[in-house]
Amino acid sequence: MGVFLQYTVIGLTVGSFYALVALGYTIVYGIIRLINFAQGDLSMVGAFLGWTLLVSFGFEHLPIYIALVIAFVIPMIGTAVVNIGILQFAYKPLLRRSLLAILITALGMSLLLQNSAELIWGPAIQAYPPNLLPLSGFFVGPVHVTYVQIALVIASLLLMGGLVAFVQGTTMGTAMRALAVDHDAARLMGINVDAVIRIAFVLGAMLAAASGVMLGIYYVQIQFTMGFLLGLRAFTAAVLGGIGNIPGAMAGGLLIGLLEAYTTGYLSGTWEDVVVFGVLITVLVVKPTGLFGERVAERM
Amino acid sequence: MIAQLADRRIGRAYATARNRFGRTPFWSRVIAVLAIVGATVVINGDDYVTSVAVTVATYAMLGLGLNIVVGYAGLLDLGYAAFFAIGAYTSALLMTQAKWNFFATVPLAVLFTGTAGAILGYPTLRLRSDYLAIVTLGFGEITRITFNNWEYAGGPNGILGIPWPSVFGFELNTQADFFIVGLALLAIAMIFAQHLDHSRLGRGWVAIREDEFAAESVGVPSLRLKLFAYVMGGMWGGLAGAFFATRIGAIDPTSFTFQLSVLVLIVIVLGGTGSLPGVLLGALVVVGLPEVLRQFADQRLLVFAVLLVGMMLLRPQGLWPRIRRKPKPFYGLQEEEPGDVAERILREHQAQIVERDRRHTAAGHKSSSVGDVLLDVHGVVQQFGGLRAVDNVSFQVRNGEIFSIIGPNGGGKTTLFNCITGVQRPKRGRIMFDGRSLVGLRPHVVVSRGIGRTFQGIRLFKNMAVFENVMVGLYPRHRTMTWQAMLHTPGERKDELRTLQESRRWLSFVGLESLAGRLATELSYADQRRVEIARALAAHPHLVLFDEPAAGMNPTEKVELMGIIRKIRDLGITVVLIEHDMSLVMRVSDRIAVLDHGVLIALDKPAAVQENPAVIEAYLGREEDDLGAVKEA
DSSP states (O other): OHHHHHHHHHHHHHHHHHHHHHHHHHHHHHHHOOOOTTHHHHHHHHHHHHHIIIIISOGGGSOHHHHHHHHHHHHHHHHHHHHHHHIIIIIGGGTTSOHHHHHHHHHHHHHHHHHHHHHHHOSSOEEOOTTSSOOOEEEETTEEEEHHHHHHHHHHHHHHHHHHHHHHHSHHHHHHHHHHHOHHHHHHTTOOHHHHHHHHHHHHHHHHHHHHHHHHHHHOEEOTTHHHHHHHHHHHHHHHHOTTOHHHHHHHHHHHHHHHHHIIIIIOGGGHHHHHHHHHHHHHHHSTTOSSOOOOOOOO | OHHHHHHHHHHHHHHHHHHHHHHSOHHHHHHHHHHHHHHHHHHHOOHHHHHHHHHHHHHHHHHHHHIIIIIITOOOOSOTHHHHHHHHHHHHHHHHTSOOOHHHHHHHHHHHHHHHHHHHHHHHTTSOHHHHHHHHHHHHHHHHHHHHHOGGGTGGGOBOOOOOOEETTEEOOSHHHHHHHHHHHHHHHHHHHHHHHTSHHHHHHHHHHHOHHHHHHTTOOHHHHHHHHHHHHHHHHHHHHHHHHHHHSOBOGGGGOHHHHHHHHHHHHHHOTTOHHHHHHHHHHHHHHHHHGGGGGGGHHHHHHHHHHHHHHHOTTOSSOOOOOOSOTTTTSOOOOHHHHHHHHHHHHHHHHHHHHHHHHHTTOOOOOTTSEEEEEEEEEEEETTEEEEEEEEEEEETTOEEEEEOSTTSSHHHHHHHHTTSSOOSEEEEEETTEEOTTOOHHHHHHHTEEEOOSSOOOOTTSBHHHHHHHHTGGGOOOOHHHHHHTOHHHHHHHHHHHHHHHHHHHHTTOGGGTTSBGGGSOHHHHHHHHHHHHHTTOOSEEEEESTTTTOOHHHHHHHHHHHHHHHHTTOEEEEEOOOHHHHHHHOSEEEEEETTEEEEEEOHHHHHHOHHHHHHHHOSOGGGGHHHHHO
16 A cells, blocks of 8 residues: 555656646647647757756756746746747648648657757756755655655646636636637637737747756756657647646646556556556547547547 | 741650550559669669668558558558558568568568558547547557567567578578569559559548548448558558568567657658658658768758758648649540430439339338338437427428428528438437438438438538549449459449549539539539539439538529429439528429428428418518518518
C-alpha cells in the first residue's frame, strides 16, 4: 500500500507536467483543429531558456524567490514569442488550406526547434542547479513527499486555475470558446479571429514553457530531444481526456502520469508506452470521443 | 510560314506520340520508365548512388502504401512504420529460422501485414481522423516496443545475418542487384496501386475522404472500405519491409521508429497526396535531399526542416498533385445520339427494376406495382433532447407519384429524410419500403434497397470530377471483386467501361454532359444540384428523396428542374420532394404533406392543401389579411 501511494505521488507530479503541455495542445486544437506537434518542443525551449538564465547568467545565486520568478516568467514570455513567430510564419498562410499540409509543417517546426536548440545549446545533457529548491521532504505514513514535488504540483494547479479563470471569466476567454464552436459565426459577431488565435498560441506556449522549467527543476537533466517524449505523452493525455476539452486535458495528464508511474514501478520501464497507448486505444474504442470529449464536427 | 508549318507538324507528332504513350497499358509504361531509370543508375552510378537509389525505392513502396490509407481514404496514419516492421520481421525470421528463400517470404510478409492492418483498423473505424492519428501512433510504438522486448526476435539487438536474396542459386549481393530487385517490387506495387486508384474501390476511398457521410448515403459501404484501406496499406508496407530486411542484412527495432512514419507521411504530402508520380517524387526528395545536404554536416536536419516548411508554404498541394479534372472524360466511348440516351436509360432502368423485382419476389416479398404503397411511414417519432423534431408522423407514398413535403423551417422535414435513409434511427415508429422495414439499416444498405437521395446543403465530392461523382453513385451496382480490380481483369474493365458509359448517360439526362470533366466545385450552384440528382439516380433507385433541389436556382433553372423531375417520374421512379418554392411544388406534385413543428398537419392534393386553414396558419400566423399569400404562389 505504501509503495502504491509512493508511486501515486510520483505519478501525480509528472502527470501535472503532462497536463500543462496537454492544455497547450487542447487550446490550440480547440480553436484551429491543428495538432501542434511543436508543443513538446516548446517545453524544451522553455527549459533551456530557464537553464540559461539560472546557470549561464548565474541567477541561481539570487535569493530563491527572485530566481524562481525570473526562471519562470522570462522563459514563458520568450517561448510565447517563439510560438507566435511559428504561427505567423508557418501556420497562418496555410490555415484556410489543407490541414494535412499544416500538420506536416508542424512536424517540420518540431524538427526545426530541436535542431536549432542543438545548435544553440549543444547536443550534450545540461543540468539545472540541483539545490535550487530544498531536496528534503517529509513522511506521511510510509510515503515520502518532497517539497519540490509539492511546490511543482501547486504551481501547476495555479497555472491551470489561471487558465480556467481566463477562459471562463474574461471577454477574450469567451471569444476563444465562441471560436471553438464556429469560426465564421464568431467573426460575424465582431471577434478578431486572428487575435484570438494568437492568444491561444501565447497561452499554449506559456504553459509549455512553465512545464519545461518544472521538468528541469524536478529531473535536473535536460536535453534538446526531451520535447519529443513529453509532447507525445501530452498529446496522448489531451486525446485521452477528449481533445479540445480543458478539464479533460488536466485529467488526461494526471492519468497518464499515474499510469506511467505504476507501470514503471510494478512492471518495467520498457512497457511504459505499451501500457499508456494500450489504455488510450481501449478508451477510444469504448468511448470514441475521449473521456470528457463531446462530439465535434470534422473538418478534415 | 514553312517554319510554322513544321512547328505544327512537330507539335502534332509529339501530341500523337504522347497520346500513344498515354494509351498503352499502365503496366507497360511503368516497366518502361523504371527500366530506363534502373539502367541509367546501374550503368552510371557508383555503389553510393545506387544504395541511395535502393533507399528511394524502399520509401517509394512505403509511400504507395501509406498513400492508400492517407491519400485516398483520408485516414491519418502516424504509425505506418509498424507495418514496415512486421513485414521486415516476418521475412527476416522466415529467412533466418526457417531458411526460406527471400522471394518465398514476400507473400507471407504481405499477408501478415495485411492482417495487422485489419487488426488495427477494425476497432478504430469509427474514430475521428485526429484521434486516429494518435491511435495509429500508439500502434506503431506498441509494435516497436513489442519487438524490442521479444527475445525470440533478438530483443533490442534484432535479427542479424539475414541472407541475401537469391535467384536459382545465384546470390544477389551487390547494390545494383538490390536496386533491380527493388525496382521490380516497386513496379508491382506501382501497378497494383494504379489499378486500385482507377477502380470503384479507389473512387469509393476518395469519396469517403471528401465526404464520408455523403459517400455512405449514396451507397458506399464506408466502414468496409476503410478497413480495406488499412489492409491494403499494410500489405504495401509489408512488401517494403521484407525488401528492407534482406537488403540491410540486420534489422533491429530502432529502424522502425515514429520518425520513419513521419518521413513516409512527408513523402506523400510533399509529393501530393493521392498522386502516384507524386509519391515517387516525394521519395526522391525525402531520401535524396538529406544526402545532397551532407555538406552541411551537423546542420543538415535543420536545413531539411527549413526546406520542408518552405515547400509546404509554397506548394501546400504538393510537388506533383493529383488533378482529377479531365478534359475528355468520355474519350474512346461509343457515341450515342441524345434521343438514344433517354431510350437507353429507360430500357436499362426497366431491366434493373425487373431484375430487382425478381430477386425481391424470390426472397419472398411482394413487389409493388404502380399505385401500390411504396413507402409506408407509420407513427415515426424522432427526438433530440427535449425537442420532438418529428412527432408521430404517418403517411404513405404510392409507387409512381411525385410526393412533396412542405412546411416552415424547423418542421422536421430533413429529419424525416434522415430517418428514412438510415442516417438516424427513429425513436419510435415503423418505416416500410417495398414491404420491408428500413429501421436500423445503415445508409448504404438503404441505397441498395432502392432509395436515392440528395442533400439540402450540396454534398458533392468536391475534388472529384463531375463524372466521377456520378460513378460513385453507381458503386452499389458494381459486381467486381477487389482482387479483380487489383489485377485489372477483363471483367473489371468491362464493368468500369459500363459504369463510365452510364455516368455519361445520367449526366446527359440532367443536361450536364459537356461539364462532365470539371471538378464538382467548379460548377454553378444549380449545376451542382443537378449533379447530385444524377448521382442519386445512378444506382437506379425505386424512390428518390430530393431535399430542396430548387434552392438557389433562378426561375429558368427551376423550370428545367421541373422538367427533370417529371422525366424521372416518367422513368417509373417515385419522387419525394422537400421544397420551399411553392409554385414548383404546386405544379409538379401529385400530393403534398405539410409538416409543422414535427407534426403532420395536412396531406392532400395541391389545390386542397392551398385552401387548408391549418396550413395557412402554419405559414402565416393567424392574421386574416395574409390569407392570400399561399394561394397566390
